[in-house]
């Protein structure tokens with residue numbers, strides 16, 4: 021990806037662009053003037069997302085958006101996408117993401133997440149497009165020895181196949197630059213993305229029982245579930261519940277745009293944490309959400325969930341210094357925007 025190109029001349033392929041983080045990133049890219057091609061097989065996303073994206077960005081920006089309903093593993097389709105569009109860079113979100121399901125379906129998780137990445141970089145190489153941003157996760161740090169986590173903190177063994185796919189895809193992408201220094205790889209390690217676009221038009225829409233805390237709390241708030249199950253109150257934390265670095269999905273989306281701008285004209289492989297640097301406990305999140313929705317939210321204490329760590333939060337100095345990016349929103353705004361989305365779309369994109 022050349023340094024001299026403006027966003028208006030830059031075409032970005034976004035795999036998984038209809039998903040939670042993908043859709044918010046597509047909005048930010050279109051608003052900055054990028055041309056965007058989304059490839060998504062809609063296996064865990066709704067086509068309504070595209071209409072909502074267009075509603076947010078307006079008709080003129082929406083003209084720069086192309087959607088292709090396809091699986092990233094479909095080499096023929098991907099080949100066509102690269103032949104029809106002059107893709108400068110790829111942001112790769114597409115993949116399965118449910119931790120618990122990954123334990124039950126390891127073959128599907130390894131095959132889909134790793135298989136689609138290999139299919140993607142193979143086509144990219146053929147078309148001499150060698151700039152890729154990968155959607156990685158703080159899960160690669162495992163149970164940390166020390167906090168906050170910097171990019172130098174060691175990677176630890178994952179506790180589930182989902183985590184291993186993030187771990188291994190990082191290694192795969194890192195390996196590309198060794199024999200071919202033209203590759204330009206950015207690995208973004210997200211902490212815990214929550215919240216929604218302030219318009220309330222796009223947000224997180226998990227299928228079935230939510231695995232993650234905030235989508236579950238949101239469904240309790242909207243009356244779809246009775247009480248939040250708090251997984252453990254005997255951790256070595258101020259209130260005994262697990263501590264995480266929650267980050268607003270709009271901050272995360274801005275982080276992708278900042279990474280794209282930074283990587284133009286560069287080569288190599290660089291890792292960035294994207295978090296706020298602040299930890300919040302499960303009970304603090306429930307309280308913040310209660311304040312946002314204006315009512316008490318019932319919760320019950322349950323045993324610890326297997327594989328959970330006590331606490332993690334990021335040191336985001338590197339992203340600030342190199343990308344010029346900092347998270348702007350706190351937990352109150354994250355809960356406000358999540359509630360705005362959830363209350364206007366109680367059943368997600370299904371109405």
Ligand code: WQD
Pocket residue numbers: 117118119157158159211212213231232233234236248249250251252261262263264302325328
């Ligand atoms: C947060 C805290 C739970 C649900 C995982 C993946 C990560 C990323 C995000 C996903 C913990 C507690 C949770 C509930 C609870 N990838 N909790 N009741 O485990 O930090 O990270 O999701 O796509 O890679 O590992 O996030 O939201 O599940 O949990 O008490 O119903 O909330 O124990 O302390 P986690 P989470």
